[in-house]
Amino acid sequence: MDNILSINVNKENKKYPCVDCLTDYINIKIPQALADKIDIIIAKRIQGYRSRGEIVNECIRQKIREIEDKNSLEPYNHYNVFEDHATVKDYTKKGMEIDVFFRNGKPFCDYCKKSNCEHIHFLLNKEEFQKILKDKGY
Numbered sequence: 374m375d376n377i378l379s380i381n382v383n384k385e386n387k388k389y390p391c392v393d394c395l396t397d398y399i400n401i402k403i404p405q406a407l408a409d410k411i412d413i414i415i416a417k418r419i420q421g422y423r424s425r426g427e428i429v430n431e432c433i434r435q436k437i438r439e440i441e442d443k444n445s446l447e448p449y450n451h452y453n454v455f456e457d458h459a460t461v462k463d464y465t466k467k468g469m470e471i472d473v474f475f476r477n478g479k480p481f482c483d484y485c486k487k488s489n490c491e492h493i494h495f496l497l498n499k500e501e502f503q504k505i506l507k508d509k510g511y
């Protein structure tokens with residue numbers, strides 16, 4: 374017997390939207406026992422909750438705030454600059470290392486296959502990176 378229940382969670386990270394995502398919701402499974410507790414809260418109208426999603430979203434937001442107090446949740450990091458490219462670590466893609474090349478004075482993202490994407494914006498907004506590019510004559 375399946376004791377796992379699926380709940381939709383609203384994707385809230387609009388500041389760094391995922392270009393690959395076509396929907397605003399994903400499914401996360403929680404144990405049936407937790408869903409049963411949530412259903413009791415809803416049935417008793419405790420604290421005004423009216424749906425499983427409402428409760429789950431609030432719990433997740435609270436946990437993320439706790440984590441954010443002590444950790445950076447910036448989606449990109451760890452850039453190295455080489456002769457013809459820089460590497461961005463993309464935590465929205467499980468820490469994938471993405472190369473941004475500099476060709477003819479223009480950046481080009483090897484992952485997005487574009488000259489204008491979130492990885493390039495991340496690099497271009499870093500003062501340290503701007504200085505490196507300037508030193509290299511870009």
Ligand SMILES: [Zn+2]
Pocket residue numbers: 471482483484485486490491492493
């Ligand atoms: Zn990109």
